[in-house]
Amino acid sequence: MEKDIREDIAWAKINGDVLKSLETPRPLYWVILLVALAMFGVGLGCEIYQYNIGMGVANLNNPHVWGLYIATFIFWIGMSHSGTLLSAILHLMHADWRKPIYRFAEAMTTFSLMTAGLFVMVHLGRLWQFYYAVPYPNERWTWPNFQSPLLWDAMAIFTYLSSSVIFLYVGMIPDLAIARDNIHSGWRKKLYTLLALGWEGTDRQWRNFRVTYLTVACFLIPLAVSVHSIVASDFAMSQQPGWHVTSFPPYFVAGALYSGCAAIITLFIILRYVFKFEEYMTMPILRKVVRLTFAIAMVWTYLNLIEYASVWYSHDEAAKAVLIQKATGPYAPFWWMMNFCGSVVPLLMMVKRFQTNIPMMFAVSLLLNLGMWLERWMIVSPTFSHGYYPWTWDHFQWPSLVQWGMVFGSFGWFTLLFMVFCKVFPSVSMYEVKEMVYHRSLALKNNELAEKGAH
């Protein structure tokens, strides 16, 4: 059986390899960073233009009031679930193969949420009106509507973002201490010294660390599920055809895990090359992530089919009309593409030799996320263009370049934050990889002893 990691890697080498990633990545790192910066610049330019001229430039108007902004918001919220899956769910399941890759997945969670938050602001147009979603009374002494899923959304995302940042930071403290001990001067030394909080790895610290990490992980799992269920409630609790579906919350959660896992594959491949992490982000681990993604893809496909079936057989004529319009109307190419990317492309992951074929998996992971982004767009826009009122039916509004620019820019913003994080903080958890190596070498030794005893 292939090993997830070599048991004989020296612990000092683990420190050395990971700390080296903070200093000398491959040149591709800088190319990615520059491209991300340029993409972010495009998005920023579009936002400045929209802010100055008005929402008209986004081609957002009745009935299309949300457009790509809210579709992309859901996409980024979904992306954030991968970190929780890898660090919390798999932590509770004692799946130790997650250890070399969970840190960057957690960082993904944080930065995806930060990207998602931008779209809430952007789609308001008047940015300052964001405070109406904050639970305190406004100047007329009226409170926000606590029964609205939109307010739940604001609270849930705030809770998830702040908890994720805390989880990421707390889990990183022992590694920050390693960085503090091994980097001898400059701003990094000061930063790591400050953030390591004087960690020395005492039994008292480890004991409390273990309980804290486990507890926060236990909180994060129901939190992640609630966040995307609430995002689903933004739709499901309305009366709009195509949205008023009971299965939306689990469907959204499955979609979130799916796109998150696909993004983990993409970033796994990039980080493995850029930071020379071939010894830690190994092919057997990639195979496990691919299999996990495939399983979630099938769950998503099942829930997707359930949604179609329940609309089709429910005799809800308006919802049925939206479904037919998706498959045959102006959105048809995107809807079919979504189904193809989301349900057919992952079948490639069943083939064993493809599971560790890096170019193939890189392309597949990108296609899966294209499918998942299209899914969110296909949830938002077709319903607006085929609502209960006939006047909406001829209002197919193609998103303007400003909208596309901001979607494009969000990928730049996310990549920029993520790549800067990986250069400043250890993107592989050193102490957890050491634990993995230690426990595996111990198990190997015990097996050898048992075999000797048997003879």
Added chain:
Amino acid sequence: MSQHHILALFNNFDEAEQAIAELRSSTIKGFNFDDLTMKSPIEHPEVEGVLGQRSANVQWFTLFGALTGGILGFSLIAGAQGNFFSQVKGGKPIIPLPPDFVLTYEMFILGGVYITVLGFLVCAGLPAKRSSLYSAKVSEDQIGLLVKVDQSAVGTIKAIFTKHQALEIQEEAGK
């Protein structure tokens, strides 16, 4: 009597574990077993077991934080809704419990997470100034045992550490 701090570094957990076991079983005048601290690059519950019952009390902070968060959350929402008792609600309850549960739940988690982390800092004694008997090798691959002893016990303790193949022994006169 003046106190001394001794830090011994070991190559692996087995040697450190044996040294701890011997320190625990022997009666050395001027040495209290509770003053022994193990420092390691990874968490190791089994070896920590050799140290005996040492509690982690973070869970009490968690309980307090989660309950306080939930209660505060619900009070805020219900209080705000209750302020509008004179509004026409069309027969609906002034304080509707099912939708309020969602925000109560979020605040329950928020309080739980924040106070758990606060509890971690309190219980783990962080932030702290690093002790002068700290070796960066502990964050790499060695296991450190730090003890606080009276002058009279220094020789015996050092002998036990040496017997269990300590790689390096550092000593600091007490404060």
